[in-house]
Amino acid sequence: MRTSSLPRLLLATGVVAASLSACDSTRQVASESTSNTVPAGPTIDDSDVTFNREVTQGDYRFVVKTFGNEEPRFVSIRSYRGSSMTMDPMRVQVTGALTNVASGDLNGNGKPELYLMTDNKKVNGGLYAYEFGERGYTPISFPGTPAGQAGMGYTGQDMYSISGNKLVRTFPVTPTDSTMKAGNRTVEYTLDANGRLMMGQSMDAQ
Numbered sequence: 001m002r003t004s005s006l007p008r009l010l011l012a013t014g015v016v017a018a019s020l021s022a023c024d025s026t027r028q029v030a031s032e033s034t035s036n037t038v039p040a041g042p043t044i045d046d047s048d049v050t051f052n053r054e055v056t057q058g059d060y061r062f063v064v065k066t067f068g069n070e071e072p073r074f075v076s077i078r079s080y081r082g083s084s085m086t087m088d089p090m091r092v093q094v095t096g097a098l099t100n101v102a103s104g105d106l107n108g109n110g111k112p113e114l115y116l117m118t119d120n121k122k123v124n125g126g127l128y129a130y131e132f133g134e135r136g137y138t139p140i141s142f143p144g145t146p147a148g149q150a151g152m153g154y155t156g157q158d159m160y161s162i163s164g165n166k167l168v169r170t171f172p173v174t175p176t177d178s179t180m181k182a183g184n185r186t187v188e189y190t191l192d193a194n195g196r197l198m199m200g201q202s203m204d205a206q
Contacts, residue, residue: 050097057103057112060086060132064116066098073097075116079132087135094128096120102162106191113140113191115162123156131195143197146187150202153180166190167197173204181206 050073051066063078072093079086096118104113116128129140145151146169153173161168167189175182183206189197 053101055101055103055114057105058110060103060112062101062103062112062114064098064101064114066094069097071095073118075128077114077130079137086132087137090137092116092128094118094120095122095125100161104162104165106162106165106167107193107195108165109193115160115167117160121157123154124158125156126158127160129197138195140191141196143189143199146185146199146202150185150187150199152176154185163188166200 048067049065050069051064054061054063056062059081061080063076063080065076066073067076068074072095075092075094075098077090077092079090094116098116099119100117102115102117104115105111106113111131111133113129113131118126118128120126124142124144127142129142130137131140145154153176154171155174157171159170161170169187169189170184173180173183173185183204185202185204187202188200190200192198
């Protein structure tokens, strides 16, 4: 009389299933991180923070932090509208230590701008600027060395501030000949609809 192979098949299947279950019990399961960390760049923690400031423009709020003292420095920028972040945290590299941040809407288009000022004294150094929309940002083009008479004697060491709807740039004037006097020069800029800083009037102070 022939014995059915079905019971033996069921027994073998049970052994295989038990073995797979034993393997699964020792497997590590990856968990998703829910932390909202800044992407890219070196590992950082709160003890590395060397600059931490919040500024607002309308219903927008910006949290700006820098980390460490080595060049290049990394700046973390978080943009909020109300209590909600408008975009993923952004990270930019800057030269020099961050000394100040300011926000504004110089062209009145309803999109806030963020201006980062550093202590970089090189020619055309020390300023990083961005315009923010609903879900992203656009770098603001820097005008470079002041044109015409405003650029005479310019060698860097810029300082920046926001006054009303203008960006104010101040730097020392280095005489290039006997007709020039040492002093400080202030150059004003407005922001056009295309996100370009346009030079306006300049003034000298002895």
